[in-house]
Amino acid sequence: MRFLLNKTLLPFFSFSPKTSVSPQTIANFKVTTVRTMGSGSTQRMFQLKLDPLTGNSEWVVVEEDEAPEDCQKPLLAATSYLDMLNDTRRNRAYREAIDKTITKPCHVLDIGAGTGLLSMMAARAMGTADSSSSSKGMVTACESYLPMVKLMRKVVRANCMERKVRVINKRSDELEIGVDITSRADVLVSEILDSELLGEGVIPTLQHAHDKLLVENPQTVPYRATTYGQLVESIYLWKLHDLYNNEAKASDGIHLAPKGLETILCVKSQQLPLHCDSMNEEIKLLSEPFKIFEFDFWKRPESHGETELHIKATNDGTVHAVVSWWILQLDSEGTILYSTSPKWISCPFEIKESQSSFSSDGDWCDHWKQCVWFIPGKGLSIHKDEVVHLNAVHSDISISYDVKSQPARTEAGQHDSCTPSFQLILSPERVAVYGDNNWRCLILKAVNDALQRSPSLCVVADDSVFLPIAIAYLSKTSHIISLFPGLKEKGAQYLQAVAAANGFSMDRVEVLKKRVSQLTMHDTYQKKVDLLIGEPFYCGSEDAVPWQNLRFWKERTMLESVLSKDVVIMPCKGILKACAMSLPDLWRSHCCLKEIEGFDHSVVNATLGACGDSPATQESPCLPFFIWQCGEIKELSEIITVMEFDFLKPISSCSGKAQVEFTNQGVCHGFAFWIDWVMDAENSIVLSTGPDQRYWKQGVKLLAKPVAVKTHRSDGGECCSSEIEASFHPSNGELVIKHTST
Template sequence: MTSLSLVPKPFVPFLSFRCHSVTRLRSVATRTMSSQSSQRVFQLRQDPLTGNSEWIVIEENDQTGAPETSPDGLLATTSYLDMLNDSYRNRAFRLAIEKTITEPCHVLDIGAGTGLLSMMAARAMRIEESGDVSKGIVTACESYLPMVKLMRKVLHKNGMTKNINLINKRSDELKVGSDMASRADVLVSEILDSELLGEGLIPSLQHAHDMLLVDNPKTVPYRATTYCQLVESTFLCNMHDLENNDGPGLESLIGIKSQQYGMHVDAIEKEIKLLSEPVKIFEFEFWKRPESNGELEVHIEAITEGSIHAIISWWVLQLDSEGTIFYSTAPRWIDSNSEIGLRDWCDHWKQCVWFTPGAGVSISEGEKVHLHAAHTCTNILYNLKKTQSVTHEMTQSPLSTGDLHLTLPPERIAIYGDSTYRQFMLEATRNALQGKSHTQCLVIDDSLLLPLMTLHISNRSRVLSLSPGLKEDGARYLEAIADANGFSKDRFEYFREGKAKLAEAYPGEIDLLIGEPYYYGLESGLPWQNLRFWKDRTLLDSVLSEDAVVMPYKGVLRGCAMYLPDLWKSRCCLGSVEGFDHALVNTTLGGCGDLPAGKGSPCLPFFIWQCGETKRLSKKFTVMEFDFSKPITGPCSGDEQIELLKPSVCHGIVLWMDWVMDKENSTVISTGPDERYWKQGVKLLEKPLTVREDGLSSIRIQASLDPSSNGELIITHTLS
């Protein structure tokens, strides 16, 4: 297979990875319609088995804080809970607000969330006994209706409704004279993501300064400063470099585009070699109107020799004007000896990685590189130059589009570049084709690897591909690589007309139905959402021949009990947050801990290896199996009792999928905690379970899947 090419010339599609910004709403999609009497929000929900989406209607018929009408768990997948559990963040904002707001005034809170900063501001205006409290007001804007409804209840619970005017709008929709009586004297806001700019900080500040704030307003935060550092890391290199790997058919893959990618780099500290000191890049002042674009060039001297595989970036908030209150997202090796570095693990803000091109930029100790940094309204971009020669010149913005851009997350890049994974898939595909001639093969997922492997292994095979997530871009890409490798059009076809037409066109003619399984767009979801493969296989049952082979043969839901103190703390139920009662948000935000009877924490996706301190407390166990050789016929379930043998504290159950590729179980692709390129599902316990030296504890795990409902896998547990 070494002669295969995945990128034909002159056709050069850009195979890049998508940057998932860590925002408080993550991937929640909404549409809002309004009238004088009510507002209606349509919440986008996807059926993981079918890939189909539907809009759920969320009504809002009053403005007084009536009982919650949205479905339980609507906000559970957001990062609000993690953010509210960040005690260092909360304390820093409280101290800065109390220091900045010393008399009654008009305060604007952009992106108010549960109202924590608004309540801090309202309380701060009561500190001066001589002040006229009646003149103090907070205008709080929050665009996401379910959060607005939750905030109203929090304000009511804390007796803070009098001086806080909550408006369900984006800040750029606010108008002085209707929504606000006057321009605000003080701005408090926390609209920051891991890259800093991804939540719209710059346009929000621009509009606020133009239309909503007085001249020279006070602000909390006062400024933000971004920093970066050059590093060498084989692990990070593998997450973007397919051009220089030695795998079959991948060595000529070009056009990888670099974007900032949020991750917990502390987890790979031992796999990182620092090549430079930290370098200050941009400062963004909250107290004045920012520019939409900016750029600078800095000379960075290498402190040791190596290859620059990535640029790690972070930011530091200065919350007060005097520069005494800070919050930093720097890696542990930067802030280990400073006060702002002593913070809890959290998931709402991470560090960012900018991947340098190809195999990296080699550098000697004392040698200087020129780093060109630029920012748009939403992104910070880097470009490295070594001496007078350009090592990587960006001819267009990473945000622009060309003829074809195939965007993949860096974990998928690493998977395709992993020789062990490719060998597993190669052997599984070869075994599935064994004994078959003139095979009609159907690839039903978004695999870019299997169509090419199948065509190369069997010169008599014909391959159909659906690529339901990549769609037309996937079609053009696969057709181009097939042509580049000399596979005639009668041997490869991208089927554009959908599953129904496919069933009509090829009844009983498919000898091999395969997938990895991998569906574009589900990378950040729970691992069993790729059971969509089973649903698709069921819908296409009529195209299979009598002796057809289905690969993978089955899926196995696996798990183990784990010690997860950092993750549990970040998701535990709230009580008082800086003096404000937040207990009523716990069920809606998916907290673990002291929940009402019958309410459990949701199962959420995480890279376990990035979740701070972790430890296994049980053997791996099987919860249930899914037989892909047969179509889905109805609900299925599993039940397993886990014994906790090690003296420790159990915080939750980690679950994942093993994909058994063949009937003989000879090839198994695991997505468990040992594999760092897949997310696992985490079911946190209501309370940590202590396992003593002389005791034996157990947890019963039950799982059920009803394909006739919304396609969700339901996970429950009981302690014994």
């Protein structure tokens, strides 16, 4: 979901790092302060700057007129705007529907206008009416997000549309007839949809618009949206949420989800956006697709809806999840459609003769994915032709499900315990990591080796809940301090709840309620720390580039005064790894924009962090992605070491350089970067976060131009290579990566 503080959704938005915006994103909000003398107002931008190495943030006030031109670049490059604007199918479908719907001058309202693309389409469809004279023949572009408003004005100006499109920097529920707009709008155009459909607040936005901003029986683009689903079996999806049954296979004696508290550590009860095509071979379909909800945009939607479906199983198996998607009907006749269905859906059933292409025919895109709803526990065991009862409920902003077997039959693999009064909510990938037997074995071996030195005081620096339990379980004498910089009190509550099940007392484990920079010998009972350890993992950094977890190095440095001379530090170092990649889908989605359906968008490229077809002198940002979900991918080189970070010493500037030798022929679109965490001095225990590890995001740096590469072969093909240079700056936590072809 792209960064959107729009419309009536704002009351639902939280400044928590668990929002859809990644932690490295800088949030900007517009504030209007009325002067006590004179007329007018002063526009100010509050810029929230986050230090990735400390987790600290501060608000900086920037006068809008004084804001540097590039202040938005780090912010907007981390959004999905560029990917969305590169979605040719989406753009074409909207253009066709707008041209078909708007056939004469009228008042058009565009809510969540973004770069103004739909507004300009609407203005062009009406002809050359002057929007400054009356409400007829005008387009009102409503956008609450200030950095995007500034960008939209540039785009509108570049296309000579200033007199046809009026830009208003407000949420739609702040608009007033007679103040902001002269009359109710005849037509609503909008694109305020996320992968789930409802998550960006389309229902409350439409409710307010129909009540306050639109004429009776308005025309709308889009006209309708319908959600569909399918029952699937997938071991991978099961591992993303069922920690209790997965860790039962580990047999290491540690219980993060003990019996009776099976859901104390769990994922949030909501749909998970996921590129299901990337795991197509691992999914077994257990039903035909089925229709769930239909939402008509041309009339006021209801806040609550519920439906019960009876779904006939097409295969024997275990239902682990409901995979869902939606089909957007943009025109009233139903001839212009857009689908987010997975590629195994060849065409939209129940809809005949469509003019539009669907996901099975379209390009990969990241701004809309499929959604996954997890079935609790081990899933629901079913047989072919058995009827599954699915109860679906939608609220203002989400859709949820409850799946049951036939009433007379008991659900297989489910536990009967009640939901505990306290639950620790973590990401699906984090839950899967904690249930992964290989990961647990590596961590436990490293911890067990460190405990051979009989440390009396151990400090867990990060947000790991596995480490304090593991140390307490393996050592009956060590005192353990967990800092929990992100989890804080929630981490303490969790440890308290599972202590008895893991055989330790909380008098040996404590959670300090202070920043690591404030920790002194008083907090350690005048003892020096013998073991400083982390995974490292920081709550809220799951969507960040991998080197943001170098926060561990910073915190190790701040603890220098309380560390013993022979302290064991785990991990003892981090290694920046890289691999040349063929990433045609990802590269295309981040290409520089030129004309979009006849409108010049080249002015947005630098701000949105466009990579492909960019000037060679323009460095592309390094952005976080799950490589395995990036459409078509191929490794073109061996994995190389670029540089190392030595955690045995205080944090410092460092740099590295490496030669990339291509081992596979293909087209190189960029490089993937990640960190391998070395847990022991012998380099025998290494935790990798590379592309073959699905539970971590990698950093991706795309090339301005794709490069065809060859290798040494018997047919005489020449060898191509590249050089990667990286430098780390502890003052701001930035890792600067540059690449040159040789």
